[in-house]
Amino acid sequence: MQLLKEKIMTEGKVIGGDILKVDGFLNHQMDIHLFNEMGKEFKRRFQYKEINKILTIESSGIGIACITAQYFDVPVVFAKKHPGANMSKDVYQSQVYSFTKKQYYSIKVSREFVNSHDKILIIDDFLANGNAVKGLVDICNQAGAKVQGVGIAIEKGFQKGGSVIEDLGLRLESLAVIEGFADGKVILR
Ligand code: G4P
Numbered sequence: 001m002q003l004l005k006e007k008i009m010t011e012g013k014v015i016g017g018d019i020l021k022v023d024g025f026l027n028h029q030m031d032i033h034l035f036n037e038m039g040k041e042f043k044r045r046f047q048y049k050e051i052n053k054i055l056t057i058e059s060s061g062i063g064i065a066c067i068t069a070q071y072f073d074v075p076v077v078f079a080k081k082h083p084g085a086n087m088s089k090d091v092y093q094s095q096v097y098s099f100t101k102k103q104y105y106s107i108k109v110s111r112e113f114v115n116s117h118d119k120i121l122i123i124d125d126f127l128a129n130g131n132a133v134k135g136l137v138d139i140c141n142q143a144g145a146k147v148q149g150v151g152i153a154i155e156k157g158f159q160k161g162g163s164v165i166e167d168l169g170l171r172l173e174s175l176a177v178i179e180g181f182a183d184g185k186v187i188l189r
Pocket of ligand 1: 018019020021022027057058059060061097098099100125126127128129130131132133156161
């Protein structure tokens, strides 16, 4: 998607050799015009799929998922990493390995909000190793919900997330794919 690619090239910063910092439009300040265009594009790419719910994970997936949901006219459910005291105890949960933090954390979704009638589109901001998406798919499987596809804003094509999702037999649509970083610059596919 051209607009996202331009944003990455003009405003993204490569840090530590393998991380793309996009705090100015995606991960901290959010560019709502861009989000709106991303939502429209996800709708275009998944227009022939029956989708009645969007599932994402806190925190950065939520904004994109909500704006995308307006184009599908469906609710958004987000998996919680930090369930508050008032969260239902009746939950589906999955363990997710964080490559950056080198530890497992658990994600939870109340059984009330995902069920066997659901046809789900998973949305997230980044796809790196695919562990967060794998956890969301696991929760859908526990609930008997059908995953209709995975929509990602920025895929790091040099990490294994894309093949992880392909191996699960799921359709993946990434709006921008990074081939790699060279001399502090982003190389886009
Ligand atoms: P994975 O889910 O694809 O396996 O991701 P991984 O464990 O490798 O990364 C952990 C976190 O770092 C995830 O966010 C992921 O979205 C994010 N991340 C990975 N690579 C990059 C990158 O190059 N740039 C940026 N900006 N983020 C990256 P998270 O911990 O779930 O955080 P958040 O959703 O609360 O922001």
